[in-house]
Amino acid sequence: xxxxxxxxxxxIAAALIPFIYRxxxxxxxxxFVLVVPVVLFSFLATYIPRVANGEVFVxxxxxxxxxxxxxxxxxxxxxxxxSLLITGVGSLVILxxxxxxxxxxxxxxxxxxxxLFMGAMLGVVLSDNLMVLYVFWELTSVSxxxxxxxxxxxxxxxxGARKAMTITVSGGVAMLAGxxxxxxxSGTFSIREIxxxxxxxxxxVYFVPAMCLVLLGxxxxxxxxxxxxxxxxxxxxxxxxxxxxxxxxMVKAGIYLVARTTPIFGGHEVxxxxxxxxxxxxxxxxxxxxxxxxxxxxxLAYSTISQLGLIxxxxxxxxxxxxxxxxxxxxxxxxxxxxxxxxLINHSTFKGALFMMVGIVDHEVGTRDxxxxxxxxxxxxxxxxxxxxxxxxxxxxxxxxxxxxxxxxFTATLKITELDLFSLNSxxxxxxxxxxxxxxxxxxxxxxIVMRTFFGKIQPDRLEKPPHEAPFGMLISPYILVAFVVGIxxxxxxxxxxxLSPAMASIYPMFPSVEDMTPHIAAWHGHINPELIxxxxxxxxxxxxxxxxxxxxxxxxxxxPSFTLNALYERVITSGEDVSGRVTNRYMNGNLTYYFVYIxxxxxxxxxxxxxxxxxxxxxxxxxxxxxxxxxxxVFVMIMAAVAIIFAKQRITVVLLNGVLGYxxxxxxxxxxxxxxxxxxxxxxxxxxxxxxxxxxxxPKLKNEYLPKSWRFAKVTISIAVGATVTLIGLAxxxxxxxxxxxxxxxxxxxxxxxxxxxxxILGDFRAFDTMLEVVVLFIAGLGIYTLIKLKAKxxxxxxxxx
Amino acid sequence: xxSLMIVLVGILVTVATYLIxxxxxxxxxxxxxxxxxxxxxxxxxxxxLKKGSVPLLGQAxxxxxxxxxxxxxxxxxxxxxxxxAFLLVLAYRMYLxxxxxxxxxxxxxxxx
Numbered sequence: 077x078x079x080x081x082x083x084x085x086x087x088i089a090a091a092l093i094p095f096i097y098r099x100x101x102x103x104x105x106x107x108f109v110l111v112v113p114v115v116l117f118s119f120l121a122t123y124i125p126r127v128a129n130g131e132v133f134v135x136x137x138x139x140x141x142x143x144x145x146x147x148x149x150x151x152x153x154x155x156x157x158x159s160l161l162i163t164g165v166g167s168l169v170i171l172x173x174x175x176x177x178x179x180x181x182x183x184x185x186x187x188x189x190x191x192l193f194m195g196a197m198l199g200v201v202l203s204d205n206l207m208v209l210y211v212f213w214e215l216t217s218v219s220x221x222x223x224x225x226x227x228x229x230x231x232x233x234x235x236g237a238r239k240a241m242t243i244t245v246s247g248g249v250a251m252l253a254g255x256x257x258x259x260x261x262s263g264t265f266s267i268r269e270i271x272x273x274x275x276x277x278x279x280x281v282y283f284v285p286a287m288c289l290v291l292l293g294x295x296x297x298x299x300x301x302x303x304x305x306x307x308x309x310x311x312x313x314x315x316x317x318x319x320x321x322x323x324x325x326m327v328k329a330g331i332y333l334v335a336r337t338t339p340i341f342g343g344h345e346v347x348x349x350x351x352x353x354x355x356x357x358x359x360x361x362x363x364x365x366x367x368x369x370x371x372x373x374x375x376l377a378y379s380t381i382s383q384l385g386l387i388x389x390x391x392x393x394x395x396x397x398x399x400x401x402x403x404x405x406x407x408x409x410x411x412x413x414x415x416x417x418x419x420l421i422n423h424s425t426f427k428g429a430l431f432m433m434v435g436i437v438d439h440e441v442g443t444r445d446x447x448x449x450x451x452x453x454x455x456x457x458x459x460x461x462x463x464x465x466x467x468x469x470x471x472x473x474x475x476x477x478x479x480x481x482x483x484x485x486f487t488a489t490l491k492i493t494e495l496d497l498f499s500l501n502s503x504x505x506x507x508x509x510x511x512x513x514x515x516x517x518x519x520x521x522x523x524x525i526v527m528r529t530f531f532g533k534i535q536p537d538r539l540e541k542p543p544h545e546a547p548f549g550m551l552i553s554p555y556i557l558v559a560f561v562v563g564i565x566x567x568x569x570x571x572x573x574x575x576l577s578p579a580m581a582s583i584y585p586m587f588p589s590v591e592d593m594t595p596h597i598a599a600w601h602g603h604i605n606p607e608l609i610x611x612x613x614x615x616x617x618x619x620x621x622x623x624x625x626x627x628x629x630x631x632x633x634x635x636x637p638s639f640t641l642n643a644l645y646e647r648v649i650t651s652g653e654d655v656s657g658r659v660t661n662r663y664m665n666g667n668l669t670y671y672f673v674y675i676x677x678x679x680x681x682x683x684x685x686x687x688x689x690x691x692x693x694x695x696x697x698x699x700x701x702x703x704x705x706x707x708x709x710x711v712f713v714m715i716m717a718a719v720a721i722i723f724a725k726q727r728i729t730v731v732l733l734n735g736v737l738g739y740x741x742x743x744x745x746x747x748x749x750x751x752x753x754x755x756x757x758x759x760x761x762x763x764x765x766x767x768x769x770x771x772x773x774x775x776p777k778l779k780n781e782y783l784p785k786s787w788r789f790a791k792v793t794i795s796i797a798v799g800a801t802v803t804l805i806g807l808a809x810x811x812x813x814x815x816x817x818x819x820x821x822x823x824x825x826x827x828x829x830x831x832x833x834x835x836x837x838i839l840g841d842f843r844a845f846d847t848m849l850e851v852v853v854l855f856i857a858g859l860g861i862y863t864l865i866k867l868k869a870k871x872x873x874x875x876x877x878x879x
Numbered sequence: 880x881x882s883l884m885i886v887l888v889g890i891l892v893t894v895a896t897y898l899i900x901x902x903x904x905x906x907x908x909x910x911x912x913x914x915x916x917x918x919x920x921x922x923x924x925x926x927x928l929k930k931g932s933v934p935l936l937g938q939a940x941x942x943x944x945x946x947x948x949x950x951x952x953x954x955x956x957x958x959x960x961x962x963x964a965f966l967l968v969l970a971y972r973m974y975l976x977x978x979x980x981x982x983x984x985x986x987x988x989x990x991x
Binding site: 667695702718751763775838843853858 | 880881882883885886889891896897904906907912913917919920921923924929931932933934935938941943945946947952954956957958960963964967969975979982983
């Protein structure tokens, strides 16, 4: 119950923001907003011991039970990690943003979007129902879009926001298709129930397609190669947003999805290679590209991409354990998953701190370009400390938490080469090699962050503002994160026991013992092992390569700019816009007649086409009532009048002939026992004719319409086709008696509604709501008419309208 | 009778379609008016013709004609009247603004 509230609370708070903003103008809005994540975090933290004992908290609200869509909140070990990250990092980021964003910014928008995001993100990780998860998933994309475009007067912000939205939402739609396939295969939207009925899903033909589509969603969201291109552009967002959404939480939604669906898909060869392969490639490509960046935030963006790839790769490696079921052998491979969860938390701590550090530099100095920075160490000693600790942890150096998880990563890649599965014994050796090379690049860019910003010569003339240390408030949040970076190194097993091992239980629900899967994390294993040698190698080669960076930098010029993924994206977008613009302009030509033609042709093709296809035509005149001679006359009069209208040259003739039709219809109403209709028709027809005649005073005379022969022929053909279709359908449904008519009910109108005129009681009583809305339509039409007559364009507006 | 009425409806629809495809706005509006006549007759016809007496309790004896299509048509008549009136004023306004009632001349102007 209370878990559900934690999803709802941010949304409620977001709704209250405008009021708080209005009434407390003097206090920074962030202080009010800060309450939400702090409360949620402390509340969730009280659940840690119980979740660590293996308890799960489920609560269901029926939403659309007929489709199996319910709002089920589900708090287990895996959700716990993510919700703690969301609320914990959320609190720190909001605290930081109070000092980062001045009250001159439109803070109410900012915090509204941020809370929206927080609620959506909690919704993603706490939902058990795939459809609800999808809704929250897209909501995170939307709020991310809004936050990236927060400074929407900048073109780059808008472009970055659009790019992020396009890529993540297309992935989201693919994911939706994957979810629907899972539903078809399993008959349920609940993740727990799907996991409980694995055999059914895994034997379904939809299994592999669903897997690929779900992965597409996860890869786009988590910026995996080749979809990573949106993340560097998303750095146009304010730095607190980058720290929160684009490094600590939202980009990890894809990772969450992979972790959450590992029990379903894990153990399959496609899953193993897709997740670990793409992860490994992303790890390398991200770290390789980070080195060439000059903008500190872009550098961190690529480093985030690379670290996300690392985590993704670990989940892929860990999924191998599910292939052969539970055994002492397979437990070894679960340690990759353990390392993934561990690094997930570590990455949030050190990357959050680094982003905040860059934000401070940007805020106090006015630039993030490493070509203009340098020598800030003595001026900003506290910021420097953050940078050193964060970077060292990211590079995988002791005594920081990144060292531990990086070692475990190396262990996992080395272990996987021993596995005789998925043809790993031949190409599996690539894992440790690429991981090691990528780690060298990681080391180099970590050195770049520290050295180019804080060492070297200061260049005061190239900075926007005279550099000085950040205000105390801005340093609180990064220092808390740094404390975690060190603290986790010292007490890693506290985290391992309380937070990580319950999550392992959610990823490997069929493995009986969680204890087996919780390795003892240690910085020093008592002897020199291959992992340690790899780390040492990373440091030595990294330092050497950094020294000669200028020499090998030109390799980044090897790929011509027009062949990059970004250029490809731009080409696809612009050509897509061009083509759709041209096509649309071709048929949307502004000529009403064409639009009518589309409607009619579609109508005939669909209905007549279906009638022919289904052979639905039937005509049974045997039940027809008899034709009286005067009815025949009336029909004849109507046909004559109708045909004459087509050939009428004078508008007055047209209108009078239309009147003839209307009055004939009234006669038919009399003949067919509908006196109310006849009365109404007579009145309305008279008024309509009068209206037509009145309007002629203001409208031009009819002109002769000179039409090309082909066009006239087309018109006639279309008209006859439409008329014939209506006739055919009418004849087919004429004696349709598959259902009992409901009119018998209304014939009791005197008892039910106290009226003897059945038609009137239907209008005024049984379907009174309809009649009321009909009056509303009349009212709206009246308003429209009044406005169109009375409204005169002001002088200044005339041009706008005639455009 | 029903079959005959439906053929009549078909002819009315044909005429209405032909008028709606005209260039002159007046013809288009008259076309929509004829289309609504046709639809009213169609509704009444598929409900069954002359199968009972006038649906007035106390005035006639059961069985009654199906009253529901009649109620629907009554609503439709009033709405189609409102639509016709609105279209006429729209045409007036359009002529006032653009100086023409020819749909072909109105169309084709580049948007934005």
